[in-house]
Amino acid sequence: MPETTPKGLARLAYGGDYNPEQWPESVWQEDVRLMREAGVTMVSVGVFSWALLEPERDRYDFGWLDRLLDLLHENGIRADLATPTAAPPAWFYRAHPEALPVTREGVRHAFGSRAAICHSNPDYRAAAARITRELAYRYGDHPALALWHVHNEYGVPVSACYCDTCAGHFRRWLADRYGAGDPAAAVAAVNDAWGTAFWGQRYGSLDEITPPRLTPTACNPAQQLDYRRFADATMRENFTAERDILHELAPGIPVTTNFMTALSQCDSVDYWAWGREVDLVTNDHYLITDGRRTHVNLAMAADLTRSVAGGAPWLLLEHSTSGVNWQPRNPAKRPGEMARNSLAHVARGSEGAMFFQWRQSRRGAEKFHSAMVPHAGTESRVWREVVRLGADLESLAPVRGTRTVPDVAMVWDWQSWWAQNLEWRPSEDHDARERADSFYETLYDRHLTVDFAHPEADLSAYPLVVVPALYLATEAAGRNLRSYVENGGTLVVSYFSGIVDEHDAVHEGPHPGALRDVLGLTVEEFSPLLADQRVTLTGPDGATLTGDVWSEFVVPRGAETVWTYADGLAAGHPAVTRHRLGEGTAWYVSTRPDSAALDVIIGAACEDAGIAPRTGLPRDVETVRRSGEHGDYLFVLNHTAHDVKVPLDTPGTELLGGEHTAGHLAVPAGAVRVVRLDA
Structure with a gap:
């Protein structure tokens, strides 16, 4: 088994992308001195350095990187060494202009940015393998090397290319997927899967198939969905090719690539598939400052990354100071x-x-992006906070290797998201990511730690599972969710879920297709709402809830009605239902509740699941537990502007201050406390 933790790193990782090639070597000594002052334990190097490492084809210059890695080692700093394959040099594109990607509109991108790559291009693949092999030969046993970092943020900013090279690669991919490598056998299966009888799109051979380029009106959705799968798989092929070279030539060093799991930052990568290919899951996360509570999105991205890692420890490889x-x-x-x-x-x-x-750039597109050493230098607030954080992370070394303890699960599937985002859906206002954000925020405000799960994953460990958006649901997913409920689980499903299969074909029979049985109902018709429309829901006690965006004509087939549409086109029909099935319960929400209404519904589901309200915890005070063989650790993060006291069931020692605490924990405004709980 490959190693899964950075080699030789005895503490928590702390540092950043280090680009010394942007500075004269006279600055390097100052850099490592400051790194030691800040408590830096590891830096990422070489991410965009291909042009310096290989200034022309087959001529390599490793002298500067030799000196850098030796300097880091002498100062006790580990290296996360990148393969620079996200930034091919200008000489490469001059020799191979066809390696630049082509847009769906037929426009070829130009050199001058980053990650402008046709991932199907054989010349790119060969060049990437060569530079990776040279790095592995030279540095595989360097004492500073802790981790290999392949490429950079696959899928950002370009994932899919629509050139002729990709067209041929796509046809070979289809032959493998639908015909076990036989093009003749595959074409009939492709016609069936894509529903090409519609609009006369039938193909006589795979040679007639092109990428889903720009068309006069909506392009075949199943073809578009498969092309997204193909583009994702092609990037993953390139990653595994580099990974396998590194495993062969530098055994014992884990290999990663930096993900971007935040649903607002990368929508072209199926991270469930990628998580199985890396030795250590790493992630980049940047706050989206759109006026919302940014710490909630941060928590969601971290929970999603941990889930992609299968619950194992992972590493935040980039964020901003x-x-x-x-x-x-x-x-x-x-x-x-x-x-x-x-x-x-x-x-x-x-x-x-x-x-x-590490050090803020003076030139280039990211010169105004913050850094650990800002333009203002060490006489700055940012630098003082960097030094303080390094000391805090050193104090938290005992949490290494422990695992975060979840309370509930949320089902999420990138391929379902891709399918739902294609053209001509019933309402452009229904956004799968928005539903995921909303359900997550509701659970967060109930102080519940969330695991994410693939719809076909084992859910038996969770008392409550929510499904905010699962437009594409396979029959296997339907069986899995039904089994979960029958065996005692509580399930909450939002509208427009279970509608199509893996080929974007509507499940035979009434909606919601694959989820009819577990929910105990059918949907006769969708009735999306106009932009300014709202619907009122009434409950058995006369209480009312409010929804917008969506309504449906729901027909119970075993489910009981909990809330009913009081107005709108669906007035008198069930709006929220509850289905007792086996030992468990399945809830269905057929509209988009506002935040207060969704909290009421989730609260009722929590009662079914036996999850008690967590009283005594103010809003925006976050509590998360990590647990391991040698103890449990409670993190309390106060995102408010007020000092708070948090009930503490178990006494312990606060690691950042050293004091023993019992009964309650005082957390100043904006502060973090971490308690090692007594056994």
């Missing part, structure tokens, strides 16, 4: 927010906190 530079408005982080963000990731399973980047 303060503002970023690529949003419409890029505010600075408030005092203390950087540490709170960092420790929130650690609470939810990260084995450290890394940043982009």
Whole structure:
């Protein structure tokens, strides 16, 4: 089995992307001195250095990287060494211009940015393998090497290319997927899977198939869905090719690539599939400052990353010390927010906190992106907070190897999201990511730690499972959710779920297709609402709830009606139902409740699941537990502007301050406390 933790790293990882090639070597000594002052334990190097490492085809210059790695080792700093394959050099594109990707509209991108790559291009694949092999030969046994970092943020900013090379690769992929490598056998299966009888799109051979390029109106949705799968699989092929070279030539060093699991930041990668291919799951996360509670999205991304890792410890490989530079408005982080963000990731399973980047750039597109050493230098608030965070992370070394303890699960599937986002759905206002955000926020405000799960995964460990959006649901997923409920679980399913199969074909029979049996109902017709419309729901006690975006004509087939539409086109029909099935219960929500209404519904489901309300915890005070063989650790993060006291069932020692605490824990405004609970 490959190693899964950075080699030689005895503490939590702390540091960032280090790009010394942007600075004269006279700065390097100052850098490592400051790294030691800040408590840095590891830096990522070489991410965009291909042009320096291989200034022309087959001529390599490793001298500067030799000197850098030796300097890091002499100062006790580990290296996360990247293969620079996200940034092919100008000489490569001059020789192979066809390696630049082509958009769906037929426009070829130009050199001058980053990650402008046709992942099907054989010349790119060969060049990437060569530079990876050279790095592995030279540095596989270097004493500073802790981790291999392949490429950078696959899928950002380009995942799919629509060139002729990709067209041929796509046809071979279809032959493998639908015909076990036989193109003749595959074409009939493709016609069936894509429903090409519609609009006369039938193919006589795979040679007639092209990528889903720009068409006069909506392109075949099943074809588009398969092309997204193909693009994702093609990037993953390139990752595994580099990974396998590194495993062969540098055994004992774990291999990763940095994910971007936040649903607002990368929608082109199926991270369930990628999580199985890396030795250590790592993630990049940046706050989206759109006016919402950014710490909730952060917690969601961290929980999702941990879930992709199968519950095992993972590593935050990038986030920002303060503002970023690529949003419409890029505010600075408030005092203390950087540490709170960092420790929130650690609470939810990260084995450290890394940043982009170490020293703020003077040139290039990211010169206004914050860094550990800002333009203002060491006489700055950011630097003082960087040094303080390094000391705090050193104090938290005992949490290494422990696992975050979840309370409930949320079903999420990237391929369902891809399918739902295709053209001509019943309402453009129904957004799968928005539903996931909303359900997650409701659970977060109930102080519940969430695991995410694939719809076909084992759910038996969770008393409550929520399904905020599962438009594409396989028959296997339907059976899995039914088994979960029959065996005592409590399930909550939101509208427009269970509708189509893996080929975007509507399940035979009434909606909700694969979920009819577990929910105990059918849906005769969708009735999406106009932008300014609302519906009122009434319950058995006369209480009312409010919804928007969506309504349905629901027909119970064993389910009981809990709330009813009081107005709108579906007036008198069930709006929220509850189905007792076997030992468990399945809830169905056929509209988009506002936040107060969703909390009422989730609260009722929590009662069914036996999850008691967590009283005594104010809103925006986050509590998360990590547990391991040698003890339990309670993280408490106060995201409010007020000092709070949190009930403490078990006494313990607060690691960041050293004091013993019992009965309650005082947490100042904006602060974090971590208690090692007494056995």
